[in-house]
Amino acid sequence: MKIELVPSILSSDFSQLGAQAQQAIEGGGSVLHVDVMDGHFVPNLTVGPPVVRSLRKVIQVPMDCHLMIENPDLFIPEFAEAGADWISVHQEACVHLDRTLHLISSHGCKPGVVLNPATPVEMLTEVLDLVHHVLVMSVNPGFGGQKFIPNSLNKIAALARMRAERKLEFRIEVDGGVDLTTVGDVVKAGAELLVAGNAVFGHGDVRTNAAKLLEAARSATLARA
Ligand code: DX5
Ligand code: ZN
Numbered sequence: 198m199k200i201e202l203v204p205s206i207l208s209s210d211f212s213q214l215g216a217q218a219q220q221a222i223e224g225g226g227s228v229l230h231v232d233v234m235d236g237h238f239v240p241n242l243t244v245g246p247p248v249v250r251s252l253r254k255v256i257q258v259p260m261d262c263h264l265m266i267e268n269p270d271l272f273i274p275e276f277a278e279a280g281a282d283w284i285s286v287h288q289e290a291c292v293h294l295d296r297t298l299h300l301i302s303s304h305g306c307k308p309g310v311v312l313n314p315a316t317p318v319e320m321l322t323e324v325l326d327l328v329h330h331v332l333v334m335s336v337n338p339g340f341g342g343q344k345f346i347p348n349s350l351n352k353i354a355a356l357a358r359m360r361a362e363r364k365l366e367f368r369i370e371v372d373g374g375v376d377l378t379t380v381g382d383v384v385k386a387g388a389e390l391l392v393a394g395n396a397v398f399g400h401g402d403v404r405t406n407a408a409k410l411l412e413a414a415r416s417a418t419l420a421r422a
Contacts, residue, residue: 198368198389200418202411203261205230205372205394206252207243208341209403214248215255221397224407228259228283230372230392233276235266238290239339246272246279253280263311263372263392265338266290270297277304285309285332285370288320298327309370313338314346318355328367330390331356335383336373341394345374350386357387380410381417 204221206214206229218229229252234243249260259282266272269286276284284306291297294310301308307329310321314334321331333356335349349371356369370390371383380391391414397406 200384200389200414201227201391202407202414203228203230203370203390203392204397204407205232205341205392207232208394208398215252217398217403218252218256220403221407222258224404225411226258226407228261228390229256230261230263233262233264233266234339237267238287239265241339246275249276249279249281259283263332270300273300274304277306281306283307283309283329285311285330287311287313288316289313294324295327298324312352314349318352318359325359325363325365325367330368330370332370332372334373335371342399343374345379350382353383353386353388377410377413380414384414384417385420
């Protein structure tokens with residue numbers, strides 16, 4: 198499985214959004230993560246389809262839209278139309294998760310499902326064959342710059358085992374508190390899509406931060422092999 202850095206624009210300087218996203222990609226980011234919050238499912242507000250549409254004009258890599266919203270079915274068509282490539286929804290927000298994942302696919306996007314820290318991986322048993330990626334939240338969603346929750350490593354490892362046992366191909370993504378001190382452990386546990394907001398955009402040079410994080414992740418893969 199290929200290790201990829203997925204910069205999250207949540208911690209970027211929004212007055213320089215296009216330029217900062219580009220710098221993160223130049224540093225090695227190969228998918229761009231867009232956090233969408235509605236003030237209901239999570240206690241914060243962020244961006245919607247217009248921002249995805251603007252980024253689409255300047256960003257060549259896939260855009261990974263993480264919907265932290267209630268009733269995601271209402272907005273999936275608009276995110277797809279705006280240029281999202283991957284769309285993930287929270288298991289906790291979807292009463293009809295199977296239908297929602299099919300809705301994402303029917304709009305030409307890759308479907309993903311997200312688990313909050315308190316939700317066990319077993320909640321996904323019946324949909325693992327439908328998803329392109331499973332996103333393990335390693336913080337409670339809503340804010341950047343929070344501390345990594347160590348139990349997430351067990352969930353990543355359990356998903357990797359389930360994938361091997363059932364010969365499935367979904368990818369395992371991790372989101373929250375991924376930085377130079379935690380990235381080695383998440384890679385060793387089996388995550389391969391590494392979302393990072395604060396560690397990339399929070400301080401210093403964006404390009405350098407991205408490059409260092411990706412390098413640390415790749416070194417840990419070598420240690421895993
Ligand atoms: C949190 C978001 C994350 C956030 C991660 O709810 O889903 O994508 O940007 O930020 P860091 O990497 O700062 O923990
Ligand atoms: Zn996210």
